Amino acid sequence: MRRYSLLLCLVCAVLLILHVLMGSSGWGYQYLGDAASVIVFDIRLPRAVLAMLNGMALGVAGAVLQVMFRNPLAEPGITGVAGGSALAIVLVLYTGLSLPVNGLLPLVGMLGGLLSLLALWLIAGGHTSGLRLILAGVAVASFCGALLALVLNLAPNPFAYLEWSLWLLGSVANRGWEQVYLLVPSMILAFSVLTWQRNFINAHIFDPHTLASLGFRQNWSAWWVLAAVTLLISASVVTAGVISFIGLLAPHLARLLGEHRPPQLMLLSGLGGGALLLVIDGIVKLVPTTVELQLGVVAAFIGAPWLVYLLMRQARL
Amino acid sequence: MSLKVTHLAYQERLQKVSFAAQPGELVGILGANGAGKSTLLQLLCGLLKPTAGAVTFAGSEISQMSALAQRQLLGYLPQAPHAEAAISVEHFLRAGMVNLQLRSPESELQRVVQTLRIETLLARGVHQLSGGEQRRVHIARALLGDQPWLICDEPTASLDLYYQLQVMEILREQAGQGKLVTVAMHDLGLAARYCDRLLLLDGGELLAQGAPAAVLSDANLAQAYKIKARWLCTEDGVTLLPSLLTDAES
Numbered sequence: 001m002r003r004y005s006l007l008l009c010l011v012c013a014v015l016l017i018l019h020v021l022m023g024s025s026g027w028g029y030q031y032l033g034d035a036a037s038v039i040v041f042d043i044r045l046p047r048a049v050l051a052m053l054n055g056m057a058l059g060v061a062g063a064v065l066q067v068m069f070r071n072p073l074a075e076p077g078i079t080g081v082a083g084g085s086a087l088a089i090v091l092v093l094y095t096g097l098s099l100p101v102n103g104l105l106p107l108v109g110m111l112g113g114l115l116s117l118l119a120l121w122l123i124a125g126g127h128t129s130g131l132r133l134i135l136a137g138v139a140v141a142s143f144c145g146a147l148l149a150l151v152l153n154l155a156p157n158p159f160a161y162l163e164w165s166l167w168l169l170g171s172v173a174n175r176g177w178e179q180v181y182l183l184v185p186s187m188i189l190a191f192s193v194l195t196w197q198r199n200f201i202n203a204h205i206f207d208p209h210t211l212a213s214l215g216f217r218q219n220w221s222a223w224w225v226l227a228a229v230t231l232l233i234s235a236s237v238v239t240a241g242v243i244s245f246i247g248l249l250a251p252h253l254a255r256l257l258g259e260h261r262p263p264q265l266m267l268l269s270g271l272g273g274g275a276l277l278l279v280i281d282g283i284v285k286l287v288p289t290t291v292e293l294q295l296g297v298v299a300a301f302i303g304a305p306w307l308v309y310l311l312m313r314q315a316r317l
Numbered sequence: 318m319s320l321k322v323t324h325l326a327y328q329e330r331l332q333k334v335s336f337a338a339q340p341g342e343l344v345g346i347l348g349a350n351g352a353g354k355s356t357l358l359q360l361l362c363g364l365l366k367p368t369a370g371a372v373t374f375a376g377s378e379i380s381q382m383s384a385l386a387q388r389q390l391l392g393y394l395p396q397a398p399h400a401e402a403a404i405s406v407e408h409f410l411r412a413g414m415v416n417l418q419l420r421s422p423e424s425e426l427q428r429v430v431q432t433l434r435i436e437t438l439l440a441r442g443v444h445q446l447s448g449g450e451q452r453r454v455h456i457a458r459a460l461l462g463d464q465p466w467l468i469c470d471e472p473t474a475s476l477d478l479y480y481q482l483q484v485m486e487i488l489r490e491q492a493g494q495g496k497l498v499t500v501a502m503h504d505l506g507l508a509a510r511y512c513d514r515l516l517l518l519d520g521g522e523l524l525a526q527g528a529p530a531a532v533l534s535d536a537n538l539a540q541a542y543k544i545k546a547r548w549l550c551t552e553d554g555v556t557l558l559p560s561l562l563t564d565a566e567s
């Protein structure tokens with residue numbers, strides 16, 4: 001496991017450097033002249049770091065959800081948290097609510113994510129068992145999706161409609177260090193909670209009846225873990241929009257490396273998610289289109305065949 | 318360290334079950350499918366809250382204990398245990414030590430591995446094992462911590478005769494070491510041979526309790542299982558041959 005962790009750290013570092021060196025008009029930075037320092041450190045570097053951190057957040061969130069729900073197809077979208085977070089932000093923008101500080105917008109997204117989690121809990125009847133929670137998550141996600149579509153339908157003007165639609169597809173383009181500074185504290189807090197609850201997460205290798213007899217305050221621990229995952233997903237949505245499939249792909253990448261123990265799976269999935277999103281954003285930068293592609297589009301092009309592969313593989317087992 | 322169960326009830330599934338058991342006893346819980354065996358075991362280990370009555374072990378009421386305190390008191394093997402992840406037996410057992418506050422996890426691991434004779438399985442994946450091997454690994458997990466009370470729900474289900482006998486020998490051994498072992502089971506012959514005392518449930522009620530020969534009477538078996546039984550004396554003791562009741566008999 002340590003070997004793969006180091007390897008993935010190295011891959012992330014190499015991809016980060018390549019991402020920073022990669023520009024829309026060529027490689028390197030010498031050709032940028034006097035603006036090189038600003039372009040590299042204030043545009044390219046924060047974009048690369050944001051892509052990597054978002055991938056890590058979604059990778060860890062996906063791994064935790066798959067372990068907790070005992071479902072290899074679980075991913076951040078399935079809890080409805082990503083939808084709730086996106087809906088809250090779009091609603092604030094739509095109603096033109098003026099926030100005292102712009103930096104409060106991420107908190108709005110997190111509030112939306114947490115409200116989704118609360119709705120999830122109410123619909124699931126306070127239960128945290130796999131199937132019931134997943135079905136409740138599908139209901140919450142569908143409802144958030146319907147509300148988002150309604151808000152977009154009633155957009156005040158076509159420009160707002162286009163802007164919100166593109167944001168919903170996910171992107172780390174035109175972001176700066178402020179987004180990184182918003183994401184990092186949430187990640188530190190969420191990872192601290194997940195580390196604190198690592199024994200509980202690890203105990204999900206046992207069937208539900210055995211787990212219930214292992215001395216955990218199950219509901220208490222489960223909701224701490226789900227709150228941490230909500231924070232990761234919401235922070236990702238606020239800083240980069242809704243990026244689908246990374247939370248699904250990254251844990252399976254870790255499993256392909258032979259790791260099935262939950263804590264180790266979370267680590268490898270986080271590193272794998274970071275590397276994946278760097279690659280995907282690299283493709284976004286490389287593909288010559290008049291309007292830059294959105295991360296969610298490229299992620300779906302890779303993720304959908306992967307999902308089909310997983311389903312076929314599961315059918316063979 | 319004695320167990321006292323008084324007027325225990327859970328919804329419509331179990332009604333007014335009362336019995337007591339002592340350390341060193343292997344208590345078999347019998348009954349047809351749906352008789353309430355698993356419900357009773359889940360009430361015993363605190364996974365379900367009784368709607369009436371109480372389970373008291375060593376003077377403390379189980380339902381009033383914290384999950385952590387229950388963990389120190391009893392080992393539980395559910396009806397159909399399985400591993401959710403493709404991990405090795407060693408990792409599986411190490412994960413099973415959680416919340417046990419062990420002084421020496423390594424020696425505890427060695428103890429259960431030797432008890433269940435699963436040394437050769439440690440490096441293999443839990444999913445790669447045969448049914449019998451998996452069951453031994455799950456029993457090893459339940460034995461971790463050396464708690465004074467072991468609760469097993471149908472530990473011999475789906476095992477071949479060799480493993481059924483082996484599992485019952487291991488449980489007998491645990492009782493011999495002074496533990497209270499409560500086991501739900503379907504095999505009346507094994508129950509008669511290995512258990513010190515039996516509880517026979519019928520439709521959520523305790524139909525009979527006591528020594529195997531008294532509990533497994535023709536009348537009790539006819540009522541609880543709709544079967545008749547013929548007892549055979551063998552070198553090892555007695556064994557039971559069940560057969561269906563005829564229409565006239567039922």
